[in-house]
Amino acid sequence: MEYQEAANLILQAKNMYALTGAGISTESGIPDFRSDTGYYKEFDGATALSRDVLLGDPDRFYHEGFVMLKDLFAKKPNAGHKALKKLEDLGYLKGVITQNIDNLHTLAGSKKVFEVHGHTRTVHCMSCHKTYPFQDYVDLVTVEEEIPPRCPACQGVLRPDVVMFGDMMPQDFQDAYEAMETCDLLLVAGSSLVVAPVSYLPGMAKKLIIINKEATPYDYKADVVIHEGIGQALTKILSLVEEGASR
Template identity: 30%
Template sequence: MRMRPTLNWTPTGDLPPGTTDLEPVAAALGTGGVLVLSGAGISTESGIPDYRGEGGSLSRHTPMTYQEFTASAPARRRYWARSHLGWRTFGRARPNAGHRAVAAFQRHGLLSGVITQNVDGLHQAAGSEGVVELHGSLDRVVCLTCGAFTPRRELARRLEEANAGFAPVAAAINPDGDADLTDEQVGDFHVVPCTVCGGILKPDVVFFGESVPPSRVAHCRALVDGATSLLVLGSSLTVMSGLRFVRHAAQAGKPVVIVNRDPTRGDQHAVARVTLPLGTALTTVAGQLGIPGDGTL
């Protein structure tokens, strides 16, 4: 492996300008003990849009809140119709070069852990292990009454049977796997209940307006405490669920490096924000660190 650069950092509180210089990323990884925090931006190259970047889904789509989902049967019908259709596309997404690079860094002992704000499972599909899914995962379904978990593929089969011929054309697929459908397209979509108790089913993800489980937050804080530095990949850090870990790292004197095209809410805590596309940036850094690449890292 090539000589690894050293990351020197003095917290100033100044807002770093965006840069295309990959040295801060290579320096952090070269030191080892890096904790990765990823957001929707790392999955855009897999065909899954982000929330807040250019053309992000929040400009045209308001995600359903937990309160709306639990209080309204029509809202649940609307959600499951859209989510069922979106799952057909979302479930076929495959890891891209960014996910594969993160897995390669982990295999080579450069990472102390991986936290993702995404619900797509693509880090695991690329080979990353021990990934903390901060907001849960769309491939699991939980009953809000009895707490039973079932695989999403099983629910998809039941929904297919209950809604034969349901095949509207969606305007777009969103980062949460929700498809954009009109009320007319949703129609009288039939929602199925829990097979154990007949209760309400919900994807095992943290909805807007819902809190991340405290035990999960505590685990992530412990990962930050045990890391040498924090590498943020493709997150705007707009919501507190991710930003709090950036603040925690900075307060502990740990370098924070961000790779994100647009400015983020955590830039003031970072040594640098790299504005290159994630797949290109991480693959290039892997080469600089002597990690052999065969097209899949």
Template identity: 40%
Template sequence: MKREPSEVAGLVKNARRAVVLTGAGISVESGIPAFRGYQGLWEKYDPMEYAHIQAFLLDPEKVWRMLAEMMDTIVSAEPSYAHVSIARLEEEGIVAGVITQNVDGLHQKAGSKVVVEFHGSADYLICLGCNARYPSLEKVEEGIPPKCSCGRILKPDVVFFGEPIPDEAVRRSLELSASCDLFLLVGTSATVAPANQLPEVALQQGVPLIEINPEPTHFSMRENVHWVQGGASDVFRQIMREIGLAS
């Protein structure tokens, strides 16, 4: 059911084990384009040609033309008010953890401590040959495409199409979702498996769900779902004001 920020503020204030699932929408406000939709990254680059693991294995130099652009954008991005608010709610003992589908590291940059990176992290590069792992900036500064000391072209430590979600990320995400007392869905439609299972875990246990999205999703009108229409930062600004934590 559609709600105003003031109507869901009490749920946030009274929570002690809230879990926040975030998607591309929260980082759009930080200047990072969404992958899907109008002006999304996949409008410019065919994901099957630039973001599938087979495409990377076949022609990593080509894939790195897209990755270099993405990395530049991520490096210069700063956390939005929504990122900062979520970190503050964790500090106040309201949020138990964040599960993010983003790879930009902005939750950590904002100060969040418990963050499950469901799709990996662009902060690191890995070698598919010898399994070496490097900080991205260190290697990208050496040149594009970045190479391992063994000579192989490195891959961002993120989940490409055709790759499974890491077992540990799935385990921790399910654990957080199963033990929460409030679930927040922010900047994501949560339609892609297995991330779409996480809100269901909470709802099946009778836990209320607050959805913050500009447009409705398949969750919006469900029972025990409180949909607040708007951008993440605008909505969090109002919620934080209502609960006395505005900054």
């Protein structure tokens, strides 16, 4: 019943966006950040991935935060990412707002992706701002054992292009906020909706679908709530959308 209701909302929407969190990527082998089996069980992500630790305690950053970032590399998109890409191809989804830094929406082929917490494709020099591939950065740390890794051009400190605790939000967040001003349906997939300021975005949508294994603070106001695996749920909804569009 909930799947058909979700498909009907998608078929009727004019400006639908998706908001994704760590839950969509667990099926790609990436542990989430907040469950008992997530990264926060091993590290305190609020400090391990903070600007203060990156700059003030690089040894800790490269033994904790860096490990979390490096583990995202070489993962593959799953059925959830592919279903959202297909919804975009069909013209129903205008874009994906993601809290994830794992690049999986881009790898799946989604064209309009707002990476509101950054990504792990590149790093940049904090002095000269030159950009390098993330793999070059990994090699400096793991092969050259350079902590902190330095810019080959000017010897400034390199840092990942991810939004850390203590950083300003990037332009992608402002762009996502502006997109939400015209959003008539937001499909939330795999987000706990507790991390600000992204957690404010669902309140801007006229209608709301939430797919998440655990309850969220927005369940009470959502039009449809599905507590199930993201890949399975999105695949079912996509099938019903395609069936409805063919009638």
